[in-house]
Amino acid sequence: PYVNTKEILEKANKEYYAVAALNINNLEFLQAILEAGIEKKSPLIIETSEGAIKYAGTGDPLRGAKFFVDMVKGFADTLDIPVSLHLDHGKDFKYIVSAIKAGYSSVMIDASDKPFEENVKITKEIVKIAHSVGVSVEAELGKLAGIEDNVSSAESVLVNPDEAKKFVEETQVDFLAPAIGTSHGAFKFKGEAKLDYDRLKQVKELTGIPLVLHGASSVVEEIVEIAEKYGADFGGSKGVPSEILKETVQLGINKVNTDTDLRMAFVAGLREYLHNNPKEFDPRNYMKKGKEYVKKVVADRLELLGSAGKA
Ligand SMILES: O=C(COP(=O)(O)O)N(O)CCCOP(=O)(O)O
Numbered sequence: 001p002y003v004n005t006k007e008i009l010e011k012a013n014k015e016y017y018a019v020a021a022l023n024i025n026n027l028e029f030l031q032a033i034l035e036a037g038i039e040k041k042s043p044l045i046i047e048t049s050e051g052a053i054k055y056a057g058t059g060d061p062l063r064g065a066k067f068f069v070d071m072v073k074g075f076a077d078t079l080d081i082p083v084s085l086h087l088d089h090g091k092d093f094k095y096i097v098s099a100i101k102a103g104y105s106s107v108m109i110d111a112s113d114k115p116f117e118e119n120v121k122i123t124k125e126i127v128k129i130a131h132s133v134g135v136s137v138e139a140e141l142g143k144l145a146g147i148e149d150n151v152s153s154a155e156s157v158l159v160n161p162d163e164a165k166k167f168v169e170e171t172q173v174d175f176l177a178p179a180i181g182t183s184h185g186a187f188k189f190k191g192e193a194k195l196d197y198d199r200l201k202q203v204k205e206l207t208g209i210p211l212v213l214h215g216a217s218s219v220v221e222e223i224v225e226i227a228e229k230y231g232a233d234f235g236g237s238k239g240v241p242s243e244i245l246k247e248t249v250q251l252g253i254n255k256v257n258t259d260t261d262l263r264m265a266f267v268a269g270l271r272e273y274l275h276n277n278p279k280e281f282d283p284r285n286y287m288k289k290g291k292e293y294v295k296k297v298v299a300d301r302l303e304l305l306g307s308a309g310k311a
């Protein structure tokens with residue numbers, strides 16, 4: 001069924017596992033993700049950035065938001081696993097309100113690039129609107145480094161746990177994304193992968209609410225190998241290793257944002273299929289391999305995060 005993200009995350013918080021929040025921009029990634037969730041009997045959070053809504057709605061926020069609600073709700077209402085739809089990195093008021101109006105389960109207000117007091121003020125505004133119609137809210141404290149279209153910041157500023165406690169009390173957000181050293185995209189670490197576990201532990205103790213890890217893709221080795229075999233150049237790519245991801249779940253992360261791993265899996269399958277089937281031009285065929293690899297990456301992640309069997 002189509003449910004509220006808060007319901008999914010409160011259960012995860014109580015039982016100390018995490019739920020994958022999987023970014024989509026089209027039908028094919030949704031199909032692959034849902035197949036993995038059904039196979040693993042796992043709750044799923046489907047999420048779209050403002051860029052995805054712009055892409056699907058060809059520039060009209062409400063048209064794009066409605067497109068995703070109709071598609072995701074249409075599938076979810078026929079399934080036994082709980083599925084929610086979340087607006088990822090909401091920054092533009094028009095997009096946030098369009099998502100709420102269209103029927104999204106939850107929205108992120110990302111004012112993490114603003115000074116603390118301003119982040120509080122903006123977040124309180126969105127919480128008031130969203131909560132008035134039963135929509136839950138995510139916010140971010142601290143800054144992610146790294147770049148991914150329209151989601152980037154120059155330096156990575158880690159979360160201040162005391163600020164996090166104050167922020168949650170003043171804003172009443174439902175879940176919080178503390179910056180602990182990750183970044184968006186496929187090039188997260190120059191040297192050794194390292195996250196600030198102490199800060200994460202303190203934020204959990206001080207707030208007690210479901211926590212979100214952004215920039216949580218692992219950059220899966222087998223996928224990189226396949227993609228590069230068929231012409232991709234992913235040199236220098238490095239994500240969050242599985243054992244580090246597992247540690248963050250033990251320390252209180254309950255929502256794990258994953259986009260890059262899905263993108264790399266899809267393009268690896270697409271390259272492989274097109275290389276091996278030069279005569280093919282039916283999109284229902286040539287996207288099969290890409291969907292297969294997305295499904296595999298998602299299924300493995302659901303096991304890793306401990307949400308498999310929790311539907
Ligand atoms: O945290 C993540 C993804 O992290 P990842 O890159 O490690 O998968 N996200 O919020 C996804 C951000 C996607 O934004 P856009 O559609 O504008 O490119």
Ligand SMILES: [Zn+2]
Nearest residue numbers: 184214215257
């Ligand atoms: Zn993010």
